[in-house]
Amino acid sequence: AQSVTQLGSHVSVSEGALVLLRCNYSSSVPPYLFWYVQYPNQGLQLLLKYTSAATLVKGINGFEAEFKKSETSFHLTKPSAHMSDAAEYFCAVSLTYNQGGKLIFGQGTELSVKP
Amino acid sequence: KAGVTQTPRYLIKTRGQQVTLSCSPISGHRSVSWYQQTPGQGLQFLFEYFSETQRNKGNFPGRFSGRQFSNSRSEMNVSTLELGDSALYLCASSLVIAGGEDTGELFFGEGSRLTVL
Numbered sequence: 001a002q003s004v005t006q007l008g009s010h011v012s013v014s015e016g017a018l019v020l021l022r023c024n025y026s027s028s029v030p031p032y033l034f035w036y037v038q039y040p041n042q043g044l045q046l047l048l049k050y051t052s053a054a055t056l057v058k059g060i061n062g063f064e065a066e067f068k069k070s071e072t073s074f075h076l077t078k079p080s081a082h083m084s085d086a087a088e089y090f091c092a093v094s095l096t097y098n099q100g101g102k103l104i105f106g107q108g109t110e111l112s113v114k115p
Numbered sequence: 116k117a118g119v120t121q122t123p124r125y126l127i128k129t130r131g132q133q134v135t136l137s138c139s140p141i142s143g144h145r146s147v148s149w150y151q152q153t154p155g156q157g158l159q160f161l162f163e164y165f166s167e168t169q170r171n172k173g174n175f176p177g178r179f180s181g182r183q184f185s186n187s188r189s190e191m192n193v194s195t196l197e198l199g200d201s202a203l204y205l206c207a208s209s210l211v212i213a214g215g216e217d218t219g220e221l222f223f224g225e226g227s228r229l230t231v232l
Contacts (some may be wrong), residue, residue: 043225
């Protein structure tokens with residue numbers, strides 16, 4: 001069964017430092033890969049989506065992610081962290097092109113940003 | 116364009132009661148999905164509705180049910196509540212393109228936080 005693993009339930013960085021959040025999916029290549037962000041007491045907001053058009057995907061708020069088939073990874077990065085980036089981040093995959101809204105989510109990584 | 120609206124935002128119930136949660140999707144979105152979010156289990160897919168029909172279902176007991184109306188608004192119901200049903204219930208809508216294929220991109224509401232005592 002398709003699964004998603006996010007390495008590290010909690011990541012802490014200093015403001016201005018590189019943000020790297022790790023995501024690995026199980027071996028069969030999914031058609032869609034996503035990163036979502038959740039701020040406290042809010043729903044999830046899409047950061048970016050991979051759809052096989054390009055391996056490097058740029059998203060909102062300066063985030064980007066690179067799809068690496070050989071490593072079954074889809075890590076999220078941001079060159080310089082801002083205090084407003086503190087939130088929980090979820091990696092997700094869809095199983096087919098017509099899965100009817102069903103995404104498989106990772107367990108989430110909480111990002112803390114220190115001043 | 117208004118986002119996904121969920122009501123109520125917070126509610127408290129006791130064991131054995133039932134609850135109904137409501138979701139209004141983004142205008143033009145015909146697919147509505149429901150997720151349960153808990154600290155222990157994370158985000159789990161409940162079900163998805165498209166054109167008033169359940170198109171996909173997760174691994175939840177029959178106490179969890181849903182429906183969709185002709186205007187794409189959706190409700191989910193949980194009967195005979197258990198303590199373990201305490202969670203944030205998230206609704207998400209998505210745009211379905213020709214042939215019933217969805218874009219894979221979900222737009223989430225802020226959720227309904229259910230506490231079962």
